[in-house]
Amino acid sequence: MSRGRDPLALSQVIGDVLDPFIKSAAMRINYGEKEITNGTGVRSSAVFTAPHVEIEGRDQTKLYTLVMVDPDAPSPSKPEYREYLHWIGMQPSRKGGGCFLSNHQQLKNSCSICYWYLRRHLTNFSWRRLVTDIPEAIDARNEIVPYEAPRPPAGIHRLVFVLFKQEARQTVYAPGWRQNFNVRDFSAFYNLGPPVAALYFNCQKESGTKLKAGCNIIQDYKI
Template identity: 25%
Template sequence: MLRLCALVLLGCVNNFIASPLHSDVPKTFLEHEVVPDVLSVAPAEYLTVKFPSGAEVNGGNVLTPTLVKDLPSLSWNANPDLFYTVVNTDPDAPSRAEPVWREFAHWLVGNVPGDDIASGDQLMQYFGAGPSLGSGLHRYVFLVYQQPAKLDFDEPRINLTAANRDYFSIANFAKKYNLGDPIAGNLYQAEYDDYVPILYEQLGI
């Protein structure tokens, strides 16, 4: 019986250590230079991001455009009585070496009640990673901000198009709407694969 209890305890400890929920988000954001390229302050909380393909974002892991093409599900320690803003942004457009279009926004939703993103105000429709051929790995950063209240966003609504997404700055957006620093975040990396031309056709590029 004692041995069984020890094995159960060891399993719990291993799960705790291995779980991405206990990753050091500020350290990860510094290692991947999201701070200072995107943010001045990293979020403290791990944001769980899962795609219908089964892929999961985990602190800068490398995924493919094929794996991240569909709308992901997100979860964080959300208060159902509060509103949040969710963003997915690429600071490496057209490449990390020459990010002259920084940032390129891939998804932006405001007034999210709790973590019910489907009930939020979609400012930019989601589309996944689409790095051009030869541009190397891009960082794709997911962030959650806690809003001070429900907000009246005066941004243009952008559907499935690449237009008006470049030169985005989540830092400036957060300042404009008094969002403060992000409370949760995560990121993955991706480079070109055979899905990218399909995505470009959908976007009219």
């Protein structure tokens, strides 16, 4: 598909989040009965729980990393938190809901917070050594960053799923915060290369009545 007709380019996902890439995998994402396609409009109450993710014909010898971000947080007119991180998971399953296993142990989260602080604030440091020197590598099938449901406070937000294929097994650590994540930096640091697939949907704030019907507690984006 030419870039001029690519929905990721037309929606400026290419540019705001990703560089141009060649799709090489088929990814299906479903929230309940609702299948996500590029530009799908989804109510915020319908995305309260993590979607089912399926990679069709995936290479069983490779691991996959899935990232979900919001480049329009907290509002499309003033996206100060771009890219807000909603989810990082490893190796989505072909079948079954949820796709990922349980969260890290608290100690591992603490280590990763220190790591990402150093990653952001220091320049002359051996980042690869920092990763490999942390004991007890995280299981590659774990949910790295727990799913946080989109709760757009204003405007229509693009929620972007980006799928990477890992060429080698490695440990991936969670950042210590969700706002101002950067998919490009994440990919470069872990040598993931370009994405193999990406999808986005649109989501906006609902009226109080509709939100209450979907879930009991709705919060704004965490800082």
